[in-house]
Amino acid sequence: MTTTGTPATDTPVFAVHGLWKVFGPKAGRVPGDPRLADLDPAALRARTGCTAAVRDVSFDVRKGEVFVVMGLSGSGKSTLVRCLTRLIEPTAGTIAIDGEDVRAMDRARLRTLRRHRAAMVFQHFGLLPHRTVLDNVAYGLEIQGMGRGERREKAAEVVAKVGLEGMEQRRPAQLSGGQRQRVGLARALAVDPEVLLFDEPFSALDPLIRRDMQEEVIRLHREEGRTMVFITHDLQEALKLGDRIALMRDGRVVQLGTPEEIVGSPADDYVRAFVRDVPREQVLTVRTAMRPPLSSEEAATGPGVSPDATVSEAIEAVSRAGTSARVLDRGKCVGVVDAGALLDVVAGASATTADARADRAVPAPRREPAPPTATTSEEPV
Amino acid sequence: MAILTAPAGKASPRGVRTSPAVRKLAALTLVAAVLVPLAAARWASGTWPEALTVDVSGPLGGASDWIIDNRDSHPLFLHFLGHVSNAVVLSVRAVYLALLAVGWAGVTGVAALIAWRAAGVRLALGTALAFLACGLLGMWVPTMQTLALMVVAVAASVLVGVLLGLAAGLSDRMDRVLRPVLDTMQVLPAFAYLLPVVLVFGIGVPAAVLATVVYAAPPMARLTALGLRGADKEVLEAVESLGTTARQRLLTARIPLARKELLLGLNQTIMMALSMAVIASVIGAGGLGDRVYQALASVDVGAALAAGIPIVLLAVVLDRVTGAAGARLGQAPVPHARALWAGALAAAAAVAVAGRLTDRLEWPDGWVVGIAEPVNRAVDWMTDHLYSGVPVVGGTADWAGRFTTWVLDPLRDGLQWLPWWSVLLAVAALAWVIGTWRTALTAVSAMAAIGVLGVWNASLDTLSQVLAAVAVTLVIGFATGVAAARSDRVERLLRPVLDVFQTMPQFVYLIPVVALFGVGRAPAVAAAIVYALPAVVRITAQGLRQVDPAALEAARSLGATSGQQLRQVQLPLARRALLLAVNQGVVLVLAVVIIGGLVGGGALGYDVVLGLAQGDLATGLVAGAAIVCLGLTLDRVTQPTGRRTRKGA
């Protein structure tokens, strides 16, 4: 279930293999017993009284990427992210962080992991109501035993970074929802973790504030390149933030791939139904729609678009120029998109996508070349 | 349309609601049909059969004698209980001497400053006035004695309560063990706690302090556990995700998160400690309670009032200050808090030193206002003019006499006339219909235990007083509660009255009723009614006001009159609150009916007083045990099922 291009050099930040979490009496027997493991949730509950929240999940989280786990409520995504730092003890499977076995860690080692390597942001913020903003942000450092002055200084920097200057002495109750989540984010950032884990961090927020916060995360990721694992039930959010998305249903990962892959070639009917209403032209890139140039003239004229530009941008370029557009990668023409192919993408004809995928060599980080329009493109232009 | 659907809508839920009750009653009838003829044939007597009683007074008397003989020699006393007692005496003494050393000006100043920092200027002023009033009434030294006793008792209660609460809050097993015990302790009358401690420690301050601790620690423990368990799960998870140790989690998150409950616990503990410290004057607590007790013994209403007013003032001040401190939590911290505290402390110290230097440590005799005499004159006038023979309405003593003759006597005689098994059956039926078979079993066992202890008749006497008082309380309480729920003006008028009444220690209620009704069962019942009313009114009003506004709006939109709204929407929806009001009413009434033994209430309360007074601890302990059983029975019989359901772990 891995995608085509695994970077050869880096060990993944998180490597999860065959992970199970089963709640209920004698949960341990379920993963090992194929007769039980293959039951659907209702049958399993009827047979054993157990609920399998996470079933045989495997994936890698690569350094510097935003890995999104998406699913509806009850799909096991929140349980999954808690298993990563053993806030919930997994039932079976392996988890490694930088190659180190998380499940084998003793308490002290596990604490070190939680203190320094992975910090989490929660849906309902999880702030300590009796502490000021500054002390909430400094809490993780305090836990590590850092002195008062030092940790406050450091916390003040992070508070500024998330845009909460001047609110250091307020209490959480005096903040708006978005501000509270900024505090939650700052608290996680303050300990300078290797990975940030987000558990549906923005679903309790208003839509407008949610978008601000998403921008904030994108900005932070662009500035610091920190690895992030992001849990959400919001497909738009997943597509917007995720370098790769794992789509979960009933505890299983039903598809894992780039946003483009998920939207462009859904693995099954469930995923298809899920992505049906996504404006494909805003997710799929021109790679999906391009064809080799028919002639050298075609390869030399017409507006140029980046291979990572979305179809909707290409449509704009094509319609403005009135001709087909060239796809230029580092100045070299790698293909051509015309109005017909672009319309096919919008219409949902996916015949070309398989070929297009084969053409892809490296899944380029989407974020850096993305033009500003890409992030606000959810609004009808 | 509405007319057509209304009866159907009304009938179906009621059918659903009564059917389990009917089933339970049918099952009970079946059991009764087998057991009753057997029991009645074997032990045919109206009252509890002699053959089923166990005389425990012999062994208890022996134990009491043994303790008295060995108190100064047995290692258990020398090496354990003696230390406990000694520690209590030393700490009470230390606090007392400190209070005296600070002087009246110092104590007033420090108290006012604490109130200021914790609760604001208005309460600070009130606190200062309250303390000055204690001095003006000539009660400075007794107030300090009570305060010293309270400080030690509250400190110990909080320590014990927090430890127990931590245990129950952190361990599910401890919670399962402790919760029923604490719940039960909560409903027992204060009087029941006196005798066991007297048995071990003898009469005196150590016994009084320990009884107070036993009485006042449970709310602290319950609320601590509640606070720890009720903490926001996600906050705890967040804290854990940052890599906290268990200790860090407890100290930096769980306890601070529970601080609202902790403060509420402190508030309740203080109030209960005050209530008990006053009642414990019966076992030698000294202080204000002792003055009331002495005054009651000589029906000196004026003197009782002079000591009672400081108690009420102390209660109101302590309640408001701790309550306000709780309400202030989570608000923005005042800038320079520490500097203000330091300033306040310095000012207090200055006042104390000034008091010392001017040699004004003791409250000046010249500043004492004797209220006893005018009050007694007023009471005498009342006794002369209102007591009896008032035209048309009759005097208060006539009312009391009529209440005794027409209500209390028939009720008591009726209860005592009932065959014993029918009483048990009634208890079982009530408890089962309202609660579960478990509560029914507890209730029946407790009631049977009363019979086994051999105080069946006395207990039924007490029960008759409780029933009469509860009936009156509920009639007045529900009516007032409904009025308060329906009119904001009534509620505004009532609130301060209820606030004050709810904070007053039980003991204080005995003073006015003796003045009005003389002695006997009627005044005991009257005191119980007055004591229980505020809680019943408040719970009723709150229950009615919390009824889903949408349901009310729907009823109003269908054109229901306000009477219909009340009958058909508010009362049914507030059913749980009303049941709780009944439960609270019963528990509170019982507590005061027992204390009524001091003013001629007779029955179980009298047995406890007698046991204490005659040094006949066996009689007292048996009565105390019967009170515990009666309290259990009454609580379980009125306890709605839901109260004990808890969320799954």
Added chain:
Amino acid sequence: MRFRTMPAVAAGSAFALLTLTGCGAADMTRQASPFANAQGARTVTLSVQSWVGAQANVAVAQYLLEHELGYRVDTVQVDEVPAWDALSQGRVDAILEDWGHPEQEQRYVEEKKTITPGGDLGVTGHIGWYVPTYFAEQHPDVTDWKNLNKYADRFRTPESGGKGQLMDGSPSYVTNDKALVKNLKLDYRVVFAGSEAAQITQIKQFAKEKKPFLTYWYTPQWLFEQVPMTEVKLPAYEEGCDADPAEVACAYPVTPLQKYLNADFARNGGEAAELLRNFRWTTEDQNEVSLLIADRKLSPRQAAEKWVDSHASVWKEWLP
């Protein structure tokens, strides 16, 4: 893991308790009241019983101790029997008026030797059953117990149900009344007023309406001045007839009231102990103070002051 702190805390507090109290044995019977001897004053703690006569004793003793000898006096209200226990433990230094408690005397004076007799108070006490004189004058035969049943329905009250009411006062007083009613086969029920004061209120109320009543009462008592009462003759008292409390069928004895002192206090109490030992006055003296307290509503201190001012010759002899 998370509970490991609990035993530690428990052990810690136990340790603190031990260090606070000092290791070794602690005899709780020798711990004085924490309120005693405050601010270095020499303090005497006196037990006050609830009846006014006893309050009179204590008021005068307190006044003299404070004004003549410079002591500070604490008073504690304890009922009679527990007062013996408190006296033995040293929580109280003296009882000034005891109506005879042979069992306690045996235990504390004879066996444990923690209490020593303090001599006669000078007042002779007697308990009996009384009817108001206005009623006795109308029905002279009521003063014999044999005729009591004849008048039972005249003495009926709401509290006594269908029987006549024999009113008792405080539960703490020495009383055989329940046994007497049973053993003499009287158609009466003993109703406890709960306290002596309550009983007095009732008596006064009855007297105001000139109603008949039968009450447990005792001399010396100031109330006789206001409500004249006549004693009902019970079967004569003989030595030992009240030995078994359940079988008593005779009148109460005539008791010379006694004082008792804590043994330590008697040895080391200095002038205070001596004054209390010498304290001895007459029934009239006591009644005079009692009446001031109970009827004129003077505070015990004012009453004592008044008596002390006018009876110097009596109390001068008590001073050490």
